[in-house]
Amino acid sequence: MYKNSTASRLANLTFSLLANCQEKEVHLAKLHRLTQAEFRCLRLFGTDESLNNKTIAERMNLSPSRLTRINDGLVKKRYIRREIDPNDRRNMRVNLSKKGKSLVQQLNKDYVDIHKEILQDINPSQHEQLIMAMTHLLEALEKWLKKTE
Amino acid sequence: MYKNSTASRLANLTFSLLANCQEKEVHLAKLHRLTQAEFRCLRLFGTDESLNNKTIAERMNLSPSRLTRINDGLVKKRYIRREIDPNDRRNMRVNLSKKGKSLVQQLNKDYVDIHKEILQDINPSQHEQLIMAMTHLLEALEKWLKKTE
DNA sequence: ATGAAATATTGTGTATATCAAATATCGATA
DNA sequence: TATCGATATTTGATATACACAATATTTCAT
Structure with missing residues (x-):
C-alpha cells in the first residue's frame, strides 16, 4: 500500500x-488588461511567428469562428495584424505588431521570472529532479490522453 | 544562466x-455526460462529505448564484441531493447520492491510477524526493499568488 | 421585538463559445 | 478551361457560463 x-x-x-x-x-x-482568451492566444506566439486562424484555433481547442472574434479584439487593441497569405489567399496570416511583440516578450519574461522566484525557494540540488518528475508527469499525461481519444 | x-x-x-x-x-x-462545471463540482466532494453552497462556490472561485444552478443540474441528474441544514436553516447542505458517491470514487480511483502509472516509470528510491520537490513547487506557487493578490 | 448579517435563490445582463450558412479560394480532373 | 469538391475564414443565430443586484428566509445580538 x-x-x-x-x-x-x-x-x-x-x-x-x-x-x-x-x-x-x-x-x-x-x-495586462486582456481577457483570458486573448492572453492565451498571445501566449501562443513566438515573437516573430506568423500563424493562421485555424492553427491557433486547434492549438487552443477553440472553433475557428471563436478565434476570428478573439483576433478582432486583438486587432482592435493593436496587438496583432491580419494579412492575406499571398501563397494561399484562403489563409489569413496573423502577425504580431510591434506592440504585440513587446508584450509577448514581456509575458514570456514574466512567466519565466515567476518560475525563477519559485525555484529560489527550492534547494538547487532538487531542481533537476523536479524537472525530471514534471517531465515524466507530462509524458504520462500525454500518453494517457492519446490512449483515450 | x-x-x-x-x-x-x-x-x-x-x-x-x-x-x-x-x-x-x-x-x-x-x-460522464457532465458539463465541466458539474464535473469540477463533483470532484470537490470526499465520498461522505456534506457541503453547503457557499463553501463549494468559494472553493471553485464561483459566485453562489452560479453554484445554485450547477447544483440544479447535478440534482436533476441525480448525483446530489439538497437538504436544509437543521442546525441553520439558511444553509442548504449538499450530499452525494449513491450514484454520486460511486462516480466520485471512480473518478478518484482513475486519478490515482494515472499517478500510479507515472510512478512506475520512476525509480522508487526517488519517490519521496519527488513528492518533496513537488510540494515545494506548490508552496512556492501559493506564496507567489498570496504575494500578488 | 427589531434591525443587521448571512445564505440561497431568482432575474437580468454580458461574455464566451459553438454551429450552420455564406463567401472566397484552391486544386484536381474531365 | 469549366466545374466540382475540399478548405479557410467570416457572419449571424443561438446556447452556455458566469457575475451582479434584488429578494426571501433565517439567525443572532441587542
Missing part, C-alpha cells in the same frame, strides 16, 4: 498545482 | 501540463 499512498499524495499535489496555475493565469491576464 | 534555463524549462513544463490537464478534464467530463 506504500505505492498507493504515494500515488494519491502525488495526485493531490497535481490537483492543487493545476488549480493554482489556473489562478496564476487569471491574475496575469488581468494585469 | 543555468538558473535561467532551468526556470524556463520549468515554465514550459507547467504551461504544457496545464493545457493537458485541462484537456483531460474536458475529456472526463464528456465521458
